[in-house]
Amino acid sequence: MNDRARDELKPVINESGIEVKPLYTAADVEASGGLDMVGQPGEYPFTRGIHRLMYRKQPWTMRQYAGFGNPADTNQRFKYLIANGQTGLNVAFDLPTQIGLDSDDPQAEGEIGRVGMSVDTLRDFEVAFDGIDLDRITVSLTINGAAAILIAMYLAMAEKRGYDVRKLRGTAQNDILKEFIGRGTWVFPVEPSIRLVGDTIEYCAEHAPKYSPVSVCGYHIRESGANPAQEMAYAFCIAKAYADEVIRRGLHIDEFAGRLSYNFNIFGNIFEQVCKFRAGRGLWAKIMKEEYKAEKPGSMWLRMIAAGGGGGLTFEQPEVNIVRGAYYALISALSGTQTMALCSYDEAYTIPTEYSARISLRTMQLLIEEMGLTETVDPLAGSWYVETLTNQMRQKMEEIMAEVDAQGGIVKLVAEGAIQARVSAQAYQMQRDIESGKFRKVGVNCYRNEQEEDHPVEFHPYQEEDARQQIAALGRIRAERDQPRVDQALARLSADAAAGRNVMPALVEAVKAYATVGEMTGEMVKVFGRYQEPIRF
């Protein structure tokens, strides 16, 4: 046998565990289930896209992740990105804010403003979004453990500036179940955490019906070691858990499902990723229609940000990440996403500088302006390979979801640490495969530079002075605010949490009184307790 014949026989299995053939024909499409799930864009089952004209009518929103230091610094970065053509904001918060600590909490020392913007009170949101038109620029808050508080804060800030909250658009990440699997900014135990997600969905359905209170994240589950089919399947299981929580309260699926959104990852094999998105759209529509009896098309839409790609970028030869990022952006455009954000090439080193954030923005703009990615809807449809793999990916996701249900459901598996153990075992195997050269990474296990050059990465500096200013500003607010009003609002929050009432009205009241993130979190911790991480290998 010659080398060529041997290569053709060597099996190729994609990350999701599906064998990839050297050639596809119409017979493969037929054998994988045919074209029944393809349909037309804008029509059930939405495999080809949730809108009829997709990017021909409006390109994807560009929403680079940004935030650092104090709110005034972040406000400047927001304005820089908007001036460079960014069409939405994606706010990064520092770790103390993300887990509900105030800047003057001893545990926050050294972490204030480090990986995102620091927020203690409503005043910080007033500064951060000053001069930004919230009708024109939609804002996504990357917040989970403290999400209910920050959603309340965002709505209060918008109202104070004269916006009609009933028409206000925007998104909060607010996906706590994935925080237990990866990312780790949990606060409360699993059950009350799900209850809080339910509170935000229920509250927004009534008071802020255009606001998207949850963005379910396959993204971080993938970063933690899940393969692409698991990424989407686990995300659907999580979204169903939130939907079930809200339905238990008496809402109909069509009253809130249209405001659920998703966040998925884009690194990996181009075809596997694109088919993941096409398959996921069809599967989610089917779940909503058949299982949940949704009637509104909007309830069946897999609205998403397809973004990031950090897990695919490398520490070695970081400038090559600019090229990887361009391919990831291509995947995202071919996937039919509503919103795109790209990890910057210096992701493995630091939070993005203005320079690296601008390169990411230009990468997405190239696809729109020069490469023709917005001209035709779902351009890969009809390819025998793409349609076959779309069917296979959907079947794979259904198998994984059935397996989760058979094992007791996603909430139980996350609470026990079973999902965490599964994806971390896979991450370990992947690392071994990369180190052995079995899974190829350019610059890491092949095409290495013998002499690693000095990397052209500029570090975003950490400013101790920002932290001091933030603590001083918090001290002034504590001294100036109407303390009896704060105490009263916090007492109501505590009572509502204990009585099982929706805490959002109390949070909005407390936020408006300039209660701090740490005070509000503290009241809820007294009632709900704190999460204890299951350690399981």
Add this chain to the structure above:
Amino acid sequence: MTQRRIKVLLAKPGLDGHDQGAKVVVRALMDAGMEVIYTGLRQTPEAVARMALDEDVDVIALSSLAGSHLPFCAKLKPLLEANQLQDKLWLIGGNLPAQDHDALRALGFAGIFPTGSRLDAIVDYIREHVK
């Protein structure tokens, strides 16, 4: 007489939630026959020092990805020394810019494994340096 298994405390310092790398290293050390105590997220310097003492470990390892490694290690060093743990092997891995390596060494962290380090390099280093 069989040699005592090397015992490692692997801690996630501060508020950083990135634990994928730490858990991968735990598995690599376990596969290499070591006994590993993984702390989970959000450990204070006091908690790390207490566990290191209570568990009588040979190696104290930190995994830090969110940039607060220098202030954390500066607080941890005197606590480890106060507990007579200065002769143990102190390691740190994660997102550690080259410009910080001298400062980390000065704080007593002899083994520095930035992103991109190989698992076998960590295992070999521990085997070679545990007294």
